[in-house]
Amino acid sequence: MKNKLHILIFVAMAAGLIAGLWLSSLDPSTPLYENSIWLADLLGKTVFIGLLKMIVAPLIFISILAAIVSLASRAELWRIGWKTMAFYLTTTSIAVTLGLVFVLTIQPGLRGDRDMIRASWAERRAEIDHEFGAKTAKVDGAEGLTAADTIKANIQKIVVNPFKALSEGQTLGVIFFACLLGIALITVGKEGRPVIPIIQGMNAAIMRITGWIMAGSPFFIFCLITSLVGQHGPGVFELLFWYVLTVLVAIAAHVVVLLTICKTVGKMSPWTFLKGIREAWMIAFSTRSSAATLPVTMECVEENLGVRPEAANFILPLGATINMDGTALYEGVAVIFLIQLFGGMPGAEIVLTPVLTVVIFLTAVLASVGAAAVPDAGLITMVLVANAVGLSVEYIPLIFAVDAFLDMFRTSTNVMGDAVGAVVINRLEGDRMAAALATDGRDRVPRSRRNRPHDSESRVDG
Numbered sequence: 001m002k003n004k005l006h007i008l009i010f011v012a013m014a015a016g017l018i019a020g021l022w023l024s025s026l027d028p029s030t031p032l033y034e035n036s037i038w039l040a041d042l043l044g045k046t047v048f049i050g051l052l053k054m055i056v057a058p059l060i061f062i063s064i065l066a067a068i069v070s071l072a073s074r075a076e077l078w079r080i081g082w083k084t085m086a087f088y089l090t091t092t093s094i095a096v097t098l099g100l101v102f103v104l105t106i107q108p109g110l111r112g113d114r115d116m117i118r119a120s121w122a123e124r125r126a127e128i129d130h131e132f133g134a135k136t137a138k139v140d141g142a143e144g145l146t147a148a149d150t151i152k153a154n155i156q157k158i159v160v161n162p163f164k165a166l167s168e169g170q171t172l173g174v175i176f177f178a179c180l181l182g183i184a185l186i187t188v189g190k191e192g193r194p195v196i197p198i199i200q201g202m203n204a205a206i207m208r209i210t211g212w213i214m215a216g217s218p219f220f221i222f223c224l225i226t227s228l229v230g231q232h233g234p235g236v237f238e239l240l241f242w243y244v245l246t247v248l249v250a251i252a253a254h255v256v257v258l259l260t261i262c263k264t265v266g267k268m269s270p271w272t273f274l275k276g277i278r279e280a281w282m283i284a285f286s287t288r289s290s291a292a293t294l295p296v297t298m299e300c301v302e303e304n305l306g307v308r309p310e311a312a313n314f315i316l317p318l319g320a321t322i323n324m325d326g327t328a329l330y331e332g333v334a335v336i337f338l339i340q341l342f343g344g345m346p347g348a349e350i351v352l353t354p355v356l357t358v359v360i361f362l363t364a365v366l367a368s369v370g371a372a373a374v375p376d377a378g379l380i381t382m383v384l385v386a387n388a389v390g391l392s393v394e395y396i397p398l399i400f401a402v403d404a405f406l407d408m409f410r411t412s413t414n415v416m417g418d419a420v421g422a423v424v425i426n427r428l429e430g431d432r433m434a435a436a437l438a439t440d441g442r443d444r445v446p447r448s449r450r451n452r453p454h455d456s457e458s459r460v461d462g
């Protein structure tokens with residue numbers, strides 16, 4: 001069953017697409033349409049995404065704790081920590097650069113129906129507000145967001161009551177407290193030792209819950225896709241064709257870069273990697289939340305790619321929280337697209353200079369770090385990038401219609417970036433970690449991997 005899961009998920013996605021297209025052809029005021037969308041939303045969003053989110057905060061807390069108590073020393077933790085941060089920052093910068101190169105080359109904002117969109121913007125905006133009221137309110141609510149606000153807000157999210165962070169799913173706060181507690185536990189030594197097997201047992205139990213949720217994922221994914229396609233239909237793409245194309249081409253280029261890094265630095269063939277993370281990729285694609293996907297990402301990376309749990313438990317939660325390559329790329333492309341399209345109109349009197357492009361690069365990286373790993377988050381933090389260059393939030397609603405679709409691609413790219421990070425750091429640190437654990441004499445390889453025939457090196461190609 002487990003080996004067939006990706007096939008079942010794929011079939012469910014295709015079936016959801018067909019069911020959604022059929023629903024979108026119905027009159028939205030009919031009871032059949034309303035009830036079907038209601039049911040698909042209830043099962044896909046409320047139940048499935050709810051279940052995944054339910055385990056995310058405890059999973060992050062327990063897995064980081066398990067990772068830290070499994071590492072032999074604080075020096076080892078710092079080394080993995082800074083390498084992870086450096087890796088994530090580098091790949092995010094590459095992603096934004098690729099986005100900028102493609103948007104400046106393709107120039108989607110200068111193509112297609114530019115004049116028509118500019119001339120009819122007021123009416124179009126009214127229609128968009130009517131259809132996407134909730135998104136408009138969120139973007140308008142973020143008006144005035146600056147880099148200083150984002151930095152302060154993130155610090156506030158780190159230094160927070162851990163129970164509040166856990167209950168509100170504030171992952172930065174959970175990570176910070178778990179790190180502190182983990183370091184304290186290894187520092188106290190003998191007194192802390194009895195707690196370690198408990199943490200590892202909890203970690204294994206949470207991953208078991210993930211397995212149960214995953215067993216039902218094809219059905220839930222069918223509901224998610226049906227609801228998404230059923231509510232938006234295929235028509236929205238015509239107007240924004242060049243914009244969508246630019247984002248997708250840039251994302252494809254970034255995926256190639258990630259796979260190249262995986263091959264050259266992580267010493268793992270792209271095929272092995274893609275095969276190993278396909279379930280996480282599909283869940284990210286359909287849930288549009290890298291936080292909700294985290295339990296599955298951890299399972300795929302550890303079970304299929306042979307990344308040591310000590311590494312994955314630390315690197316992946318950090319990645320799901322701060323490393324968003326797809327989001328960063330998208331934010332840069334979106335803001336430049338809107339400048340190309342509306343430049344010179346009231347609230348968009350902007351000339352795209354090299355300095356302004358650098359400002360977009362820097363704020364896109366920052367905004368992606370600050371984005372929550374939930375659907376639509378990139379759309380909101382994009383306001384930071386727009387504000388930094390003086391683009392009024394008035395124009396952002398233009399891209400609402402295709403945002404959910406693009407969110408599928410950027411979220412799955414975010415998850416892929418996290419997984420490549422885990423493979424690379426595992427490769428760079430694997431031997432050292434194994435030696436340190438052997439010297440330390442503790443059997444710390446937790447959960448199901450203990451009985452498995454292969455270890456981290458078995459999946460490394462070349």
Ligand code: ASP
Pocket residue numbers: 288289290291324326327371372373374375376377378379407410411414
């Ligand atoms: N949905 C994305 C994620 O969860 C964030 C975004 O909206 O770009 O990774």
